[in-house]
Amino acid sequence: MKLEGKVTVVTGAASGIGRGIARRFADEGAKVVCADIDEAGVQAVADEIGGIGVVTDVSVESDVQRLTKTAEESYGDIDLFFSNAGIGTSGGVEVPDEGWQRIWEINLVSHIYAARAVLPKMIERGHGYICSTASAAGLLTQIGSAPYAVTKHAAVALAEWIAVTHGDQGIRVSVLCPQAVRSKMTAGGGGVASVDGMLEPEDVAEAVVQAIEREQFLILPHPEVLTYMQRKTSDYDRWLRGMRRFQADWRSRQSSDN
Ligand SMILES: NC(=O)c1ccc[n+]([C@@H]2O[C@H](COP(=O)([O-])OP(=O)(O)OC[C@H]3O[C@@H](n4cnc5c(N)ncnc54)[C@H](O)[C@@H]3O)[C@@H](O)[C@H]2O)c1
Numbered sequence: 167m168k169l170e171g172k173v174t175v176v177t178g179a180a181s182g183i184g185r186g187i188a189r190r191f192a193d194e195g196a197k198v199v200c201a202d203i204d205e206a207g208v209q210a211v212a213d214e215i216g217g218i219g220v221v222t223d224v225s226v227e228s229d230v231q232r233l234t235k236t237a238e239e240s241y242g243d244i245d246l247f248f249s250n251a252g253i254g255t256s257g258g259v260e261v262p263d264e265g266w267q268r269i270w271e272i273n274l275v276s277h278i279y280a281a282r283a284v285l286p287k288m289i290e291r292g293h294g295y296i297c298s299t300a301s302a303a304g305l306l307t308q309i310g311s312a313p314y315a316v317t318k319h320a321a322v323a324l325a326e327w328i329a330v331t332h333g334d335q336g337i338r339v340s341v342l343c344p345q346a347v348r349s350k351m352t353a354g355g356g357g358v359a360s361v362d363g364m365l366e367p368e369d370v371a372e373a374v375v376q377a378i379e380r381e382q383f384l385i386l387p388h389p390e391v392l393t394y395m396q397r398k399t400s401d402y403d404r405w406l407r408g409m410r411r412f413q414a415d416w417r418s419r420q421s422s423d424n
Pocket of ligand 1: 177182
């Protein structure tokens with residue numbers, strides 16, 4: 167799909183990857199509605215690109231409905247919804263229930279709310295595009311964060327399901343799965359995800375625009391991720407052994423650095 171003239175919504179648009187995507191969509195000639203929980207940040211980006219800023223908590227369904235209503239009233243039918251907002255956390259199964267619940271609501275349930283808000287009209291019109299930001303962690307794993315790995319896998323699963331179920335009704339779906347990208351989330355360093363290099367949000371936005379033009383499902387700004395996926399699916403146990411070695415090396419490097 168060409169973005170020129172299209173009505174788009176981008177969540178998490180106040181910073182990082184979402185801001186990069188919002189700016190690039192505007193450069194491509196799209197009408198951009200920016201959404202974020204960060205009021206000052208989202209307004210600044212909207213002003214900069216000549217779009218609209220809507221304060222939205224993506225984990226609250228009424229906020230997401232209000233966002234889509236504002237977009238429709240301002241610009242018309244939504245052509246593309248980019249559900250990008252997300253959070254990180256560290257820890258394993260010991261993370262308290264409230265922590266699991268919060269990241270689940272933001273990294274998965276927000277994508278359900280977005281799809282619920284836009285899919286019926288898109289299906290009725292026979293076309294529409296839904297994008298979401300998961301992570302390479304949603305295809306592989308996240309060393310040091312069970313909640314992140316699990317919720318990002320769930321986000322990939324939802325995107326796949328929508329593509330399979332609604333593809334023949336004209337719905338296009340893409341899922342963005344980067345490793346480390348420079349943003350607030352990686353301000354303290356990209357952690358283990360930065361072994362293949364830290365990309366800039368502009369690099370990610372370029373990969374996104376190219377994939378949308380080709381209507382390609384999987385967006386991998388770090389191409390190495392495809393090789394890792396292939397290794398995982400070709401021999402799961404070998405992949406798990408390799409990841410355990412990788413984790414052990416990473417942990418010992420971390421403790422010798424500290
Ligand atoms: N930076 C990376 O290395 C990396 C890698 C893979 C995937 N991701 C994913 O990319 C997406 C964007 O993250 P980023 O790296 O740009 O981080 P970021 O922290 O710079 O941006 C995230 C934005 O989402 C907003 N946000 C958080 N919770 C929200 C909520 N409940 N409602 C509305 N907005 C909310 C924040 O205010 C912020 O502006 C996330 O889904 C993240 O998991 C990031």
